[in-house]
Each structure stands twice: as C-alpha cells, then as structure tokens.
Amino acid sequence: VSARRPEDKSDLAVTPADVAGAAERLRGVAIHSPLVESETLSRRAGGRVLVKAEGLQSVGSFKIRGAYNLISQIPDATRGRGVVAFSSGNHAQAVAAVAARFDVPATIVMPHDAPKAKIEGTRSRGATIVFYDRVHDDREAIGRRLADESGATLVPPFDHPHIVAGQGTVGLEIADDCERLRLVPDLVLAPCSGGGLIAGIATSIKARWPDTTVIACEPEHYDDMARSLAAGRRVGNTDAPASICDALLANTPGALTFAINRALRTQAVAVPEHWVLTAMKAAMTDLKLVTEPSGAIALAAVLAGLIRLDGRTAIAVLSGANADERLLAEALAAPEPL
C-alpha cells in the first residue's frame, strides 16, 4: 500500500475501506472474475493486455456488485416495500436478481428499445417492467414517482456511494490479481456511462498504485465524462446520434462520480463505434469471451490505437455481455477496420 498523496482527497464519498466492505458483502454473490489474456491480442496491441471478464457474472455484467452492495444495506422493513430502478438493461437485471434473492418486489423503468436479451433477462427474474421512450421521457422522474407511490427504494444506476463502492470491487480484484501475478498495470481502462464503475475502479487502483493511469472509455458523441473532466464541471452530450453502445448513453456524469473521477485524475477517451464490433470479434476469437458492444469499448480503445501501449501493460474491463445473438453474428462477420 502506497503513501497517501495530497490529491487523494480523504473526504471523497467513497474510500478504499468502503470498497473492501463491499467485497466482504459480495462473497458468494459476485464471482471473482478472471483476468484473461491472449498472446495474439497482446501482439496486436503492442503491449500486454489482460481483460477482466465481468460478463461472466450470473447477470451478465458487473452491475450485480453495486446493486447488491446497496440493496443488502437497506433496512429489512424498508427493503420489504421493494426497489425501483431505471436502466437500459444491465443495472435492471442486476436489481431484479438481487430483489429476487431478498424476495422483495422490483419495478424497472427500461427504454422500449433495450436489447431483447436485457428485457427478457429482467422479466425472467420476476421484475415488473415499465417502458419509457429514450427521446421523450425522463426516466429518472418516472422512477422517482414510482418509488414515491409505493414506498419502494430507488436504486440509482451510478450516483450513490454504495453503488460506486460495489463497482469498485472490480478494481480491488484487479489489484489483488495483479499482485499475485507480480505485475503493476500501467493502465486500467473501463467503459464509462454515468461514471460509477470507473470511479470505483479509480478508488481501488489509485490507492494501490498512484501512478497507474485509469481511463474512462466512452462512445464517440457520448464523451460527457471526457468533456466534463476537461471543463472542470459536469457537461452533457448534445445531438448525439444513435449508438450500439446502449449501456453507455447517460447524458452527464453523476455529481458524486464526477467528483471522485476528477479528484483521482481519471483520464478519458472517446472511441469510434466501428472499433466496437472489432473488439467484440477479438474478444470472441482471441479471448473466448462474449461481450456486448458497451462491454467491449475499453478493449476497442486499445485496438483502435487510441491508447498506445508501447510495451506497457494494460487491464481492460469487459464490463458486460448481454447482447442479442444477431449482434454477435454481426460482430463475427465484421471486416477489420482500416
């Protein structure tokens, strides 16, 4: 453990100790996903690349970590009145699965154009789904109204200390596994929507290795975290076109997640979408892992050469794998980008 630096603000809403507490709670709930590597992929990337296979969680994404860490801490009487969440589908399935585990009702506000796999995965876990329109509706307002009406607890997708601490266990496992392999990663990259995962990872990784660079990877046109970090204040996306990265479309970083990422000097890159299919294909053929588009964007950033490794070692988080079959077939058939 390294010395604390002045910029590692001790007054941040989530501390490494909070992440350690979440890791305790998650024992037997989330798997300790492996770091997987492929010589072919590392050669192609120009440096050692290991991926953290979070799509292997039983809900198909890392979201089980934050959802369980929050819901398990709701007092029994309150939790009995149920939970409400708004989500494009991965947080949805995680909240539904955790609610089922505690045998409490879950209501999920989902966009009607969410991937079929995500809608079915949420419904099959017993949740009630309320659909909204991404363009015209305010999902957060719908979620709050449903929670107010029923007395259920709103489980936000990213901007809550328990959510960030839960997602931070991804970073803690990376740190522990790297130590076991006797390697210090130069870079840790993860997908970024509202910034909960990357804030949690930064909390864990920067506490262990202050000089390791943590990089938030966003789809082109949805780089609100990159622009917010550059501006020093939260800014939103404007006129963004449709994207296959359905899980990375949050309009602005969270207040809490932005504060953490700013304090811990998280970097950010915007990844052109055509590299995402390439990364999905490479994950399947070289790493033997299925990913969804959003889940593959950190690997896409490396393959696109947006991050030049120059012999350095990078950990890329594959955050989720809830893709429809049609899209997997499309990725397998994708031509190599120029």
Added chain:
Amino acid sequence: VSARRPEDKSDLAVTPADVAGAAERLRGVAIHSPLVESETLSRRAGGRVLVKAEGLQSVGSFKIRGAYNLISQIPDATRGRGVVAFSSGNHAQAVAAVAARFDVPATIVMPHDAPKAKIEGTRSRGATIVFYDRVHDDREAIGRRLADESGATLVPPFDHPHIVAGQGTVGLEIADDCERLRLVPDLVLAPCSGGGLIAGIATSIKARWPDTTVIACEPEHYDDMARSLAAGRRVGNTDAPASICDALLANTPGALTFAINRALRTQAVAVPEHWVLTAMKAAMTDLKLVTEPSGAIALAAVLAGLIRLDGRTAIAVLSGANADERLLAEALAAPEPL
C-alpha cells in the same frame, strides 16, 4: 477430506498429492478459471449447472496444465533438446506455448484437417508443424520417430502420470471453489478423448467427495471409454463417421487413464453430435463463453437430457474454445433440437 475407501486404490499412478504438486507448479501459468452459471441454463437443465471455463486459458484449453506439469519436470539438459507432441490441436498449442516459455524447440505432429485456429495457434507460438493424415498415418509412430532422431522428449497427450496430474488441477479447483460456495456437486462432467482430463478430475473429486459421480462425455461413435469401462478392458472405436468434435477422436483410452477411471468408478455417456452446436450456442448466449465443439460436449450431455438432474447440482467442464469463426456463427444460427 474424506476417509479412504477400499476401492480408492492407493497404488494408482496418480494420487491427490500429485495433483496438489501440479497445482503448485501451475501458479501463474494457468489461470484459476471461474465457475460460471446462468439461471436460464439451470432452469432449462432442471437443476443447478455450473461450468468450469477452461477455454479462458491463454492457449484456449485446459491442456496447458498437463503440458506444463510434464515439461517443467524434464531435467534442463534433456529439455534443451526440445519436445515433440502429436495432437489435433489443443495439446499442440499448449506444448508449443510451454516450449516457448522454456525457450526450447517444439515439433508438433498435427492432422492436416485440424481447425485453422489450432494450426495458426500452434505455428504462432513458434513450433514446427509436421502434418499427418488421420486415416492413413500413425501419428504416434511419427512422433516417436521424430523424438528418437532429435533426442527431444515426447510429450504424450494423455497417458502419462504428469499429464494426468496436471489436468487433475481442474478438478482440484472445482473442489476448492465448491467448498467456498458451500456446495457439494452431485455430478462432475467433462469431455473425454484419451481420458487424461477425466482421470485427473476423478482423482481430485473422488478424494474430496467419494459419492460424487464423475462422468466422461464422448461423441457418439467415439465412446471407447464408455465401452471400455463396460467391458472391463480397453476397446477401440470402429467405423466411426466424421465428427465436429476434432479433439475427442482418440481411438482407445490410455492404459494408465483407463486404470484410474476404472478404479475410481468413472461413468460415461455418448452424446449425439447435433446437441453439441446447441450447447455451443447456449454457452455463448447464456454463459457468455465461447467454446469449441469438443469443449461443449459435457454441457451438451446435460442439455440433451442424457443426464437427468432432477434438482441436483452438476459441474460441467467447458474444456476448450479454439473454434474457427465460421463454426461459431454456425452455432449461433443453430435451430433448437427437438
């Protein structure tokens, strides 16, 4: 650890202690692959199913375990003269990777119709490939001649105690992970060709839980282990048609692997090939794991209903994932069998 039973012959060529020794050697070489599960899949199977994701090894299969356990124990001077192996492709890549790690030459005897991914994976690791014809040539004789000529060490694919002990670490990890999850598996299933993996798994699993059933899964028409166990002596396959399970075509069990499987009461089933594509598809969509046909056959046995779970818990080893893209696309498009 349970009491030793009379039928657990202490004079078997591989003991649980040998497997523990192999596990020590393999630290940092093989990953501790996760047990992955999906509610959808378990519901469909009628009992809890967890899979051991061995395709995530850097060589795409469990074969790194036995190959490293053997090659690392060859005296330095001898190992310097190189290694020779015959293999349809997974053992080939593993031996090539281990030889490269020790910086010694590797010559691999491979069938000319091996999957492209396996040939490329072997060549890219620096091995010299000698092709043979599955129908007309004796790959074992070619391998022995090459070894005799060069002074290289022959690394057999299954019938050697160090190979079996190495593969047995798959079973040891299953046992340790199950204990951590506080579950006792009723059944452990794994693909079977020459019987090295299943012998190693039986060695580990039966030492921990004598009442757990260990099941060797073979392709229909290649059920030499099933028929050998039934006959009480080693018998071969006859007039077997072509199969997509290219890694499971050994003609007879090994002498050593047969003795172990017989003594430890390994069971065996033959799986119709059309269920293999179904299992590959389920692995991709429900478990988010890519597998090759041979690697998916234990899961296929469960999905085909050859093993009725009736609420019991099964561990199915997904042993390898070196499949060509075309075949992955074919599996994704596979219709559900009746």
